[in-house]
Amino acid sequence: MALQLGEIVAALGGEFHGDSALAIEGLAPLESAQPSQLAFLSNPRYRPQLEASRAGCVIVAPAMREPALARGACIVADDPYAYFARVTQLWKRAHARPAGPAIHPSAVIDPEAVVAPDARIGPHCVVERGARIGAGTVLKARVYVAEGCVIGARCILHAGVVIGADGFGFAPSQGGYEKIEQLGAVRIGDDVEIGANTCIDRGALADTVIEDGVKLDNLIQVGHNCRIGRNTVVSGCTGIAGSANIGAHCMIGGAAMILGHLTIADKVNISAGSFVARSILKPGLYTGIFPIDDNASWEKNAATLKQLHTLRDRIKALEKKT
Amino acid sequence: MALQLGEIVAALGGEFHGDSALAIEGLAPLESAQPSQLAFLSNPRYRPQLEASRAGCVIVAPAMREPALARGACIVADDPYAYFARVTQLWKRAHARPAGPAIHPSAVIDPEAVVAPDARIGPHCVVERGARIGAGTVLKARVYVAEGCVIGARCILHAGVVIGADGFGFAPSQGGYEKIEQLGAVRIGDDVEIGANTCIDRGALADTVIEDGVKLDNLIQVGHNCRIGRNTVVSGCTGIAGSANIGAHCMIGGAAMILGHLTIADKVNISAGSFVARSILKPGLYTGIFPIDDNASWEKNAATLKQLHTLRDRIKALEKKT
Amino acid sequence: MALQLGEIVAALGGEFHGDSALAIEGLAPLESAQPSQLAFLSNPRYRPQLEASRAGCVIVAPAMREPALARGACIVADDPYAYFARVTQLWKRAHARPAGPAIHPSAVIDPEAVVAPDARIGPHCVVERGARIGAGTVLKARVYVAEGCVIGARCILHAGVVIGADGFGFAPSQGGYEKIEQLGAVRIGDDVEIGANTCIDRGALADTVIEDGVKLDNLIQVGHNCRIGRNTVVSGCTGIAGSANIGAHCMIGGAAMILGHLTIADKVNISAGSFVARSILKPGLYTGIFPIDDNASWEKNAATLKQLHTLRDRIKALEKKT
Numbered sequence: 001m002a003l004q005l006g007e008i009v010a011a012l013g014g015e016f017h018g019d020s021a022l023a024i025e026g027l028a029p030l031e032s033a034q035p036s037q038l039a040f041l042s043n044p045r046y047r048p049q050l051e052a053s054r055a056g057c058v059i060v061a062p063a064m065r066e067p068a069l070a071r072g073a074c075i076v077a078d079d080p081y082a083y084f085a086r087v088t089q090l091w092k093r094a095h096a097r098p099a100g101p102a103i104h105p106s107a108v109i110d111p112e113a114v115v116a117p118d119a120r121i122g123p124h125c126v127v128e129r130g131a132r133i134g135a136g137t138v139l140k141a142r143v144y145v146a147e148g149c150v151i152g153a154r155c156i157l158h159a160g161v162v163i164g165a166d167g168f169g170f171a172p173s174q175g176g177y178e179k180i181e182q183l184g185a186v187r188i189g190d191d192v193e194i195g196a197n198t199c200i201d202r203g204a205l206a207d208t209v210i211e212d213g214v215k216l217d218n219l220i221q222v223g224h225n226c227r228i229g230r231n232t233v234v235s236g237c238t239g240i241a242g243s244a245n246i247g248a249h250c251m252i253g254g255a256a257m258i259l260g261h262l263t264i265a266d267k268v269n270i271s272a273g274s275f276v277a278r279s280i281l282k283p284g285l286y287t288g289i290f291p292i293d294d295n296a297s298w299e300k301n302a303a304t305l306k307q308l309h310t311l312r313d314r315i316k317a318l319e320k321k322t
Numbered sequence: 323m324a325l326q327l328g329e330i331v332a333a334l335g336g337e338f339h340g341d342s343a344l345a346i347e348g349l350a351p352l353e354s355a356q357p358s359q360l361a362f363l364s365n366p367r368y369r370p371q372l373e374a375s376r377a378g379c380v381i382v383a384p385a386m387r388e389p390a391l392a393r394g395a396c397i398v399a400d401d402p403y404a405y406f407a408r409v410t411q412l413w414k415r416a417h418a419r420p421a422g423p424a425i426h427p428s429a430v431i432d433p434e435a436v437v438a439p440d441a442r443i444g445p446h447c448v449v450e451r452g453a454r455i456g457a458g459t460v461l462k463a464r465v466y467v468a469e470g471c472v473i474g475a476r477c478i479l480h481a482g483v484v485i486g487a488d489g490f491g492f493a494p495s496q497g498g499y500e501k502i503e504q505l506g507a508v509r510i511g512d513d514v515e516i517g518a519n520t521c522i523d524r525g526a527l528a529d530t531v532i533e534d535g536v537k538l539d540n541l542i543q544v545g546h547n548c549r550i551g552r553n554t555v556v557s558g559c560t561g562i563a564g565s566a567n568i569g570a571h572c573m574i575g576g577a578a579m580i581l582g583h584l585t586i587a588d589k590v591n592i593s594a595g596s597f598v599a600r601s602i603l604k605p606g607l608y609t610g611i612f613p614i615d616d617n618a619s620w621e622k623n624a625a626t627l628k629q630l631h632t633l634r635d636r637i638k639a640l641e642k643k644t
Numbered sequence: 645m646a647l648q649l650g651e652i653v654a655a656l657g658g659e660f661h662g663d664s665a666l667a668i669e670g671l672a673p674l675e676s677a678q679p680s681q682l683a684f685l686s687n688p689r690y691r692p693q694l695e696a697s698r699a700g701c702v703i704v705a706p707a708m709r710e711p712a713l714a715r716g717a718c719i720v721a722d723d724p725y726a727y728f729a730r731v732t733q734l735w736k737r738a739h740a741r742p743a744g745p746a747i748h749p750s751a752v753i754d755p756e757a758v759v760a761p762d763a764r765i766g767p768h769c770v771v772e773r774g775a776r777i778g779a780g781t782v783l784k785a786r787v788y789v790a791e792g793c794v795i796g797a798r799c800i801l802h803a804g805v806v807i808g809a810d811g812f813g814f815a816p817s818q819g820g821y822e823k824i825e826q827l828g829a830v831r832i833g834d835d836v837e838i839g840a841n842t843c844i845d846r847g848a849l850a851d852t853v854i855e856d857g858v859k860l861d862n863l864i865q866v867g868h869n870c871r872i873g874r875n876t877v878v879s880g881c882t883g884i885a886g887s888a889n890i891g892a893h894c895m896i897g898g899a900a901m902i903l904g905h906l907t908i909a910d911k912v913n914i915s916a917g918s919f920v921a922r923s924i925l926k927p928g929l930y931t932g933i934f935p936i937d938d939n940a941s942w943e944k945n946a947a948t949l950k951q952l953h954t955l956r957d958r959i960k961a962l963e964k965k966t
Contacts, residue, residue, distance in 0.1 A: 027827065028849055029849065085815035085817070085823065088826075089823065089825050091825065092827065104752070106428070106750070108426070108446065123752040124768050126444075126446060126463045140788075141788050142446070142464060144481040144482065144518075146481075156823075158810060160519065160804060160843075162481045162482050162519060165480040165518035165540065166478070166515075166517075168558065170537055170555070171403040171407035173407070177535065177537060177555070178404045178407035179410075179411065180406070181413065183349060191820070193823065195809060196806040196843040197806060199541060205349055215814055215821060218806075218845065219841075219883075221541045221558040221559050223558065231819060233821070235812065236843075236867065236885070237865050237881070237901070239541075241576050249819075254865075255919075257577040257594060259576075273921075274612075275612065276614055277595075277611065284616055284617070286617060287614065287620040288614030289921065290933055291625075291628055291921070291932055292921065292922070292924075293930065293932060294928055294931075295915065295928070301628060301631050304634045305945060306945060307945075308948045308949060308952070311955065314637050314641065315955060318640050322644060322966060430767040430768065446786070448803075450785075466785050484802070484803045484862075487784070488800075488802060488839075490859070490880065494725075494726070495726040495729070497893070498835070498857045499859060501729060501732075503732035505671060505732060519804065519841050521862040526732075543861075543898075561863075561880055561899045563879070563898050579898060579917045581898075581916060596934075596936050597916075598936055599933065599936065602936075608936050609943070610936030611934055611942075613947075613950055626953045626955075627949070633959060640959070640962050
């Protein structure tokens with residue numbers, strides 16, 4: 001099913017140059033787009049690709065208007081990448097099939113849960129007693145929302161997400177452990193997206209809190225009583241231990257690990273694979289990764305690494321002598 | 323729903339000082355507790371917080387009896403943290419709603435599985451042929467227990483847990499792989515808790531074994547034919563490769579990675595994020611983490627790290643000269 | 645239920661020496677096998693175990709024929725490990741119970757999905773509109789296959805697998821994020837096995853591609869638009885970020901992390917726990933792991949590591965002086 005360029009511009013705005021009747025049959029990257037496809041140019045570095053592109057139309061920033069016009073049809077928008085994102089949304093809506101029931105018959109919703117009338121609960125989801133699902137929120141499939149947990153409006157929870165399992169809390173007792181029942185819940189704001197099989201544990205006494213606009217990728221673990229601030233983005237396979245307090249507008253790379261009971265300021269970026277063992281109180285980019293190498297080189301360096309502090313002492317001794 | 327202090331002490335014991343009719347409306351940390359809330363002091367370091375606390379009652383050790391009495395109501399118990407854990411359990415029982423059916427109608431239980439009469443199987447769980455679920459054990463929701471796997475008594479398996487998927491075993495053959503069918507099962511002891519979306523694979527020939535009292539957090543992978551000893555605690559996102567033999571009373575930090583076919587002695591602690599590539603035969607704390615740094619400093623150090631063994635050689639050469 | 649040695653050899657071939665009527669009651673490792681069990685010897689290093697083994701029969705390579713015959717019954721096969729794998733398969737088939745319905749009644753299959761007649765869809769699986777499940781493929785239980793995703797023939801997807809959740813794509817916009825709808829799908833070849841709770845995201849515009857014969861362990865994350873080449877094997881807890889292009893016949897160790905938009909050549913092996921931050925264009929073994937140590941030693945070395953580049957400068961200065 002195609003969309004005419006005129007329909008796209010009518011829906012999303014922007015300054016349009018070209019034939020509004022041209023049928024767009026798909027979206028594609030600049031370098032592979034065909035004459036029936038729409039592409040975008042966000043980074044000026046790729047301007048040579050613009051000139052060579054066969055795309056039927058290209059979304060560009062005002063600064064790229066001239067070269068784009070020289071090539072053919074274009075939509076000029078202040079932020080071409082965000083415009084492109086809105087086109088993908090338009091595209092998806094245009095191709096959606098008629099909606100089935102808001103709550104799939106296989107979902108198990110406790111009679112004391114509250115689900116907004118326009119929320120959508122997919123197959124095999126479970127929403128427990130006292131949980132609340134906000135307006136326009138989508139639980140795709142096989143999502144579990146435990147007792148008393150609250151999900152805001154316009155959230156998307158992908159397949160396999162678990163919200164509100166017990167936090168990991170035990171008191172040592174006679175060589176074993178007493179379970180500390182987790183009496184808090186999870187509160188999730190609006191416009192939050194949570195990736196497949198990600199888990200957010202309920203709080204021990206107070207709640208675990210995910211603020212508005214947070215985006216969590218797949219297979220992430222968020223421990224009890226964490227707080228993740230507004231619009232922070234966390235990539236897949238990351239672990240965040242209990243009571244970590246993470247600021248707003250952070251970007252946490254994939255497979256990072258953040259220890260519990262520490263604070264990360266707003267606008268901190270953590271490189272993928274880094275281990276955060278202390279609070280980070282200043283914005284910036286932080287990294288801690290062992291660089292990969294061919295195995296033979298790694299072995300030699302890793303062996304030396306285990307004597308590193310003795311090397312320092314030997315340098316000091318040499319410095320004294322000379 | 324409140325509990326009176328007298329009810330708590332009647333149920334759990336301890337030496338009580340104060341008004342047994344005082345209604346407790348919640349549990350809270352010492353520093354934020356209100357006059358209607360119960361708190362605890364476990365670590366003597368926090369004694370100043372005790373003196374300032376507004377809590378209606380505080381659980382303390384015998385050594386803190388005097389300052390606690392000076393402040394107001396208290397429960398004196400040998401181990402305040404374990405006592406507090408038991409209060410959370412009492413609290414949860416007191417606030418539970420009447421139980422529904424022991425086996426949720428949406429669960430799929432094979433006719434040849436054996437489920438103890440007082441076990442509880444939640445929504446969308448699957449228990450396959452020959453599996454056995456012990457007395458008082460709870461499968462929260464969407465738990466999968468494969469053929470022939472055995473779960474002991476009083477275990478808790480959180481949402482999304484997978485017990486007994488095939489271990490990862492293939493024999494190279496003609497450029498591809500022959501599957502090695504996994505003919506063992508998983509045997510889990512009593513009083514084991516397993517976090518959301520954690521996976522424990524079935525053994526290849528013999529069984530994978532999780533002993534009594536083990537606590538596993540969320541999103542942990544346990545490979546085929548591992549053994550995890552009694553009362554060992556493993557934090558989230560940890561991976562344990564096949565045939566690892568882990569002792570009793572260990573504590574494995576989050577996002578640790580333990581290679582297969584190695585042995586970890588009893589009472590070994592592994593720091594979060596550490597990679598365990600060799601057996602550890604002595605109790606103690608072990609660590610292997612690249613320290614995080616601002617990215618610019620990290621880049622300089624990481625670049626030098628790749629020449630580390632040449633630095634050692636240069637130091638040696640200098641030592642010869644001087 | 646036992647199998648006679650003659651039945652095994654009749655089904656799988658190989659040169660047999662011994663009593664074909666001997667009933668084999670199980671498979672076991674060489675060192676623990678009983679007279680009613682079948683074992684194998686693949687690595688010549690374990691020849692002393694062969695001589696001591698009590699196994700009823702041993703599968704050996706032609707080079708081990710003599711010592712095996714000196715001990716008792718044996719099957720001589722070109723590749724004993726692959727032969728053993730085929731015995732496990734025979735064993736499983738012989739012990740399978742009569743198959744139930746091909747599609748479990750609790751599974752939710754969209755009317756516009758296409759499931760091969762001999763595919764098997766287990767309890768609580770969800771297969772969405774336009775998805776296709778190939779001949780002989782098994783979805784064990786609680787597997788989710790999203791809209792338009794294609795799974796080839798003879799695949800095995802274990803419990804909790806999520807195929808085709810949205811890739812993680814957002815365009816920054818006004819301090820928050822616009823969702824980039826993920827319009828691609830996931831295409832999985834033939835003979836692919838995917839472990840429990842592993843996630844493979846759908847592509848943004850083009851598809852995410854998993855080629856024939858790939859084996860993925862549990863709790864792996866594969867980002868949008870990745871390609872994983874034929875017969876590559878990936879161990880558990882590994883994360884592969886978006887648009888990574890991984891060759892054929894690679895072996896990726898557990899808990900590795902592979903950044904996005906990079907290329908890994910055919911026949912590259914990555915050690916478990918390594919972080920791959922750059923393309924690897926030559927076959928070989930690559931490693932990047934911080935070596936574990938007792939915590940006190942680690943602390944001293946890690947502290948020195950943060951000054952590593954200054955140590956290099958000090959060595960340089962010393963070299964100039966001497």
